[in-house]
Amino acid sequence: MSPTGSTGPGVLRRLRPFRVGDEDDLADVCLRTGDSGADATGLYRSSRLLGDVFALPYAAWSPESCFVLDDGDRVVGYVVCAPDTTAFDGWFRLAWWPPRAPAYREDRGGATRDRAAVAYADAVGASPAPFVDSHPAHLHIDLLPEAQGQGWGRRLIDTLAEHLRAEGVPGLQLTAGARNTAALGFYRRLGMDELRRTDDGVTFGIRLDRAG
Numbered sequence: 001m002s003p004t005g006s007t008g009p010g011v012l013r014r015l016r017p018f019r020v021g022d023e024d025d026l027a028d029v030c031l032r033t034g035d036s037g038a039d040a041t042g043l044y045r046s047s048r049l050l051g052d053v054f055a056l057p058y059a060a061w062s063p064e065s066c067f068v069l070d071d072g073d074r075v076v077g078y079v080v081c082a083p084d085t086t087a088f089d090g091w092f093r094l095a096w097w098p099p100r101a102p103a104y105r106e107d108r109g110g111a112t113r114d115r116a117a118v119a120y121a122d123a124v125g126a127s128p129a130p131f132v133d134s135h136p137a138h139l140h141i142d143l144l145p146e147a148q149g150q151g152w153g154r155r156l157i158d159t160l161a162e163h164l165r166a167e168g169v170p171g172l173q174l175t176a177g178a179r180n181t182a183a184l185g186f187y188r189r190l191g192m193d194e195l196r197r198t199d200d201g202v203t204f205g206i207r208l209d210r211a212g
């Protein structure tokens with residue numbers, strides 16, 4: 001697996017598996033796409049909070065299910081995944097989040113966004129995740145603006161789907177925020193099934209155990 005593409009003067013990007021050392025770039029990409037796809041820099045008291053909730057735990061728990069887009073200097077995009085959401089959520093709740101949460105709780109002050117992210121993390125694993133019988137895996141995908149709109153998002157999802165299929169995982173899901181209209185358009189364009197729609201967002205699914 002190493003699709004490459006020339007995407008500008010002197011830029012040769014390639015997809016590759018996550019490796020230890022990518023963590024800071026993952027956290028940076030997560031923050032710079034963390035406001036419904038737009039840059040969330042400065043919107044959180046801690047620049048690491050979003051990464052510690054939405055990207056880094058996946059790379060720690062299931063690094064083989066995480067893939068990155070590398071431009072030669074740094075990671076400019078990623079897809080991270082928990083192949084078994086129920087197991088991941090339990091681990092996140094018991095092992096990943098407790099040592100990190102206190103600093104973010106102290107840090108959050110009156111900041112609404114920090115509070116919301118901490119509340120989200122506090123709730124992971126508190127109740128069973130939906131759709132896990134048919135779609136046990138879930139993902140998060142983010143690309144910096146300079147890497148968007150060139151087919152890399154589709155390739156990252158295809159690469160992950162191929163990996164999960166080989167592992168015998170029957171389905172994959174993700175949830176996109178209602179305000180992230182570009183991501184909603186992307187997932188629909190990829191032909192994902194709409195599993196659930198609420199005021200907060202849309203959960204999409206892909207079955208990996210069926211042809212077509």
Ligand SMILES: CC(C)(COP(=O)(O)OP(=O)(O)OC[C@H]1O[C@@H](n2cnc3c(N)ncnc32)[C@H](O)[C@@H]1OP(=O)(O)O)[C@@H](O)C(=O)NCCC(=O)NCCS
Pocket residue numbers: 033036037038141142143144147148149150151152153154155175176177180181182183184185186189190
């Ligand atoms: C959303 C995101 C992952 C999509 O990745 P991308 O590399 O920009 O998308 P691609 O270039 O691979 O597009 C794949 C297909 O989706 C289509 N597509 C992309 N954005 C679309 C949109 N807003 N509306 C409709 N279709 C869209 C493309 O036209 C393309 O179609 P084709 O392959 O049939 O020609 C990426 O733009 C991104 O990271 N955005 C910021 C962070 C974010 O919002 N992450 C998702 C959080 S839920």
